[in-house]
Amino acid sequence: MTAKITIIQEDITRLSVDAIVNAANNSLLGGGGVDGAIHRAAGPELKAECSKLKGCRTGDAKITQGYNLPAKHVIHTVGPRWYGGGHGEAQLLASCYKECLARAGENGIRSIAFPAVSCGVYGYPLQAGCQIAMQTVAEEIGHYEDIRKVIFCAFSEEVYHAFVNAMQSLQLH
Numbered sequence: 312m313t314a315k316i317t318i319i320q321e322d323i324t325r326l327s328v329d330a331i332v333n334a335a336n337n338s339l340l341g342g343g344g345v346d347g348a349i350h351r352a353a354g355p356e357l358k359a360e361c362s363k364l365k366g367c368r369t370g371d372a373k374i375t376q377g378y379n380l381p382a383k384h385v386i387h388t389v390g391p392r393w394y395g396g397g398h399g400e401a402q403l404l405a406s407c408y409k410e411c412l413a414r415a416g417e418n419g420i421r422s423i424a425f426p427a428v429s430c431g432v433y434g435y436p437l438q439a440g441c442q443i444a445m446q447t448v449a450e451e452i453g454h455y456e457d458i459r460k461v462i463f464c465a466f467s468e469e470v471y472h473a474f475v476n477a478m479q480s481l482q483l484h
């Protein structure tokens with residue numbers, strides 16, 4: 312059986328899943344966008360745990376507890392800033408999704424929700440960013456038997472449509 316990939320329009324902090332993914336920065340100490348929303352909803356214990364992690368490299372991912380969130384865990388990943396596309400942005404963004412799935416697999420996570428990493432403050436072009444998200448997860452998910460459900464969580468209608476378009480243009484090998 313393969314995991315089920317779904318797309319929803321929702322605030323990711325409201326999802327009762329095993330893990331939500333945070334689009335964080337290298338410090339892991341909070342910020343704006345989805346990062347700020349997750350830290351506000353999780354409460355100060357999340358920052359306390361994050362402060363012990365010694366940051367996170369761009370393209371990597373680290374896991375914490377979810378504290379006051381309905382989600383059990385948060386997987387913090389750091390997407391690339393968009394510098395025009397010639398600075399390894401696509402590879403780094405794909406690496407974010409791969410590393411998040413790896414942390415999920417290591418921790419027995421069965422359901423995981425992703426925002427559109429890098430597609431806000433970091434300026435990654437929305438459609439291209441959603442295509443990398445969808446393509447990477449579709450290619451990698453077969454390695455993780457325990458992950459039964461992957462949700463792409465769009466905050467706006469625009470992002471929702473970008474994920475839907477990305478799913479329709481998936482290249483299956």
Ligand code: AR6
Pocket residue numbers: 321322323324334335336341342343344345346347348390426427428429430431432433434435464465466467470
């Ligand atoms: N639920 C789901 N998606 C959301 C939510 C939410 N509650 N809030 C925002 N989004 P961004 P980035 C969407 O800017 O581009 C922070 O300051 C948003 O519409 O949160 O990776 C960090 O600390 C967009 O589609 O993350 C970093 O400094 C997507 O989440 C920097 O921003 C990602 O937008 C990271 O920038």
